[in-house]
Amino acid sequence: MRMVKPVRVLWTLGLAAVVLLPLARVASATPEDVSIERSGSIIIFPKVVWDGTRDTIIQIGNTSNNMVHARCFYVNAAPVNPLFPPGPTNLAQCNETDFDIWLTAQQPTIWVASLGRSASFSLPGFAEVTETIDDPSSFDSGFAPGLIPPVQQGFIGELKCVQVDASDAPLRANQLEGGATIRSLSGDVSEYNALAFQGNTDMTFSDPLASDQDDLVLDLTPTTAQADDGEYSACPDTLLLNHLAEGADDPVIDQLCTQAGAPCSSEPLSTELTLIPCSENLENQIFGKVTIQFVVYNEFEQPFSTSTTVTCYLNLPLDEIGAPGNNPFTYTVLGSLAAYSRINPNPGNGGVIGVAEEFRSVDYDGDVSLPAAAIFNLHTEGNRFDAATDGKGNPVQGATDHIIIPQP
């Protein structure tokens, strides 16, 4: 007996729903985007510094009840000649150093970039607590996650950790999370969350759709996840940065000084932007190059624009980005304190990720304070793999980002 048309239609829709809804539920339980709040299979610390004045404390946690292994890579992006600022004639070194860490169930671990961490096990006794305050070995308390090398003085760059199994093969289990604290000799501290790329837990390396195991493809999006495809979170399409105009005085500081009757006032504000390309070939030491466009909106809804190219690493105050003169991030150009920048790669380019750090100082009776830093994570929108836009919502050609790690 033949079904009448409407019945057949409903039957087909129902069948499609039965087949696809479970997939949808699986996908929605673990959103695919890069996140600063969820654990992931690749975590990236875009800004790690040890320059003699600022040092960085790294914290990484295993959020699961299983043993977790990770391969970590420091990428030193300090300029070749440390006496001169980075630029076209003084490129970043961009060499990487890798090490392995092992974390037991729910284990947190910590180290400071300038010291690393020894592989030895130690248990500081309670009576020794006060003695360990000046003892760098206090970082060795707890189960050793493995030998973690110190970075050389003058280091600025990124740290990237990829979850792997016991054989060092990448494992998409989303069990790593972390944060970094940058501490200055003034005592000032500044903290941000590591960026976590989600791995597609449904795709194993035996899956015919999976790439070579040393080639981590950043192509996991809501669309590819629906097709049970995609390995790791695709890079964001647009970075959203709320910032204050370069060179403006901080009205909060001025207000506090006035209210307290203190002889002080704000020094000009500055925001430093750190960006890294999502694509990196750590096997061949070939680093990504991405040209990005900035559209900067002031409080009057007026847009300004500029652009720059990120080769391996960018760490610059906003007012040094783009062509000199009439810099669109400055108070003199923007004419308002608050600004909103949309950072978007050019069509066909891969993505970038990063953090921003604000610096404030106060002039106290002619004596200028050391800067107080406040680092923060950027907001993100969309993805570069299958939803690339020009930053205004118009589709453009995207790109597939790859992180290629050295063979173990």
Added chain:
Amino acid sequence: MSHLLAVRKGEDVMSTMTGNLRRTILFGVIGTLVIAGAVRLARADVASDKPGAILVFPKVVVDTSGLLGPPTDTEIQITNTSSSVISARCYLINSNSHCSNAPTTVCTAAGVAESAAAGAGGCPAGGTCVGPCNPQVVENDFRLTLTKRQPVTWKASEPLRVFPCDEVGCALGNNAGSQWPGVQEDPFVGEIKCVEVSPTLVNADGEPQPIPGLDPVNGFTGDLKGEATIVSISTSGPAVDARKYNAIGIQSLGPNSNNSGLDTLMLGGPNAEYNGCPKLLIVDNLFDNAPVTTHGGSFSASVITDLTFVPCSEDLATQSPTAATLQFLVYNEFEQRFSTSIGFSCFKEVQLSDIDTRPGPFGNAQSIFNFAVQGTLAGQIRIRPVAGATTDNRVLAVSEEFWVSSGPNGLSSAATNVDLVQGAGNGDQVCLEGASAAEGCTIMH
């Protein structure tokens, strides 16, 4: 394609077996698209790196006279990330505690425990520190209208009556009706919550209608993003401190959700309009009083951490405070596990070591959050809200570290957003001023 078109036109190919297959493919595709819509509904999130339809600043601090510490104020930044004009209904919730025998004197639990002077965190003799939100939530509401991609900023301590596009107007609109009322008291600690609403539509409650979001790039899940920067100065020398966190964005479930537009906002649960709050918060912490040494082993400091919690369920209609109980699991670097719990109402700012000991320094060395007990610097804290009868009673949080060292800045601080784990549940509710039990607000007392 011609075959598929033939199917659409009802041509004869439908009577064949091949036609049946093609028909199945076509409707399968349609079914997939329909379900893709459903998937999009479920792709909302609670995140501090994504715009949202509800924006939460868990902690805003003002103490311009330096009564409770160094002179402090908070800089608020909010941006409309979309290309459309949007409005927001915002709520400034005063979470100060007050003395039982001096109702206008602001106090802190630690200040009273340490016998601080009245006005400096303590109370007049015989008084106890009551609150916050006791007996009611004290909130001021205010409105914002933001034009295309417009950022705004203000100091928490002072009212802002004139917004940038009020007088001159901007290309797409103006900031009509926008204002920041300023905090109710100084010193102040509390929360700001903003809900995206239509600039033109009014709901059945007679209020601007909550809407999912207007930006297709975000899947219409919300257009508000923000940051808070807490700034302190020294009155005795050249020193300044700043810590910054991202406001937490709760995304709506998009235009195809069951968004009623009423004043009872459903966060998760069976009738969800917005994403549910996280079922678990994870904090990577340094244990209190941890001796941290940096700079090649030459520069030491001692660290303490404060956590600030705000409930996801809030009754802003009758100002009934909502309560939550939090279970803590604490792991040290030896994989050793400890647990404790606290209950709170409305707002909770607490130093880690005071979670399981009395407020103030006394007893901190015996806390499971203290380095003296744990013996390792770093920990992982997993915080699970205990579900109530009708709502999940989930919470949002921000973490702050305070570092004491010998450097010129002396006391320095850093703020960060905490990690979270999503999970289904009964959901939470935010009941705005027009909400009622009849329309589904179950948290009213």
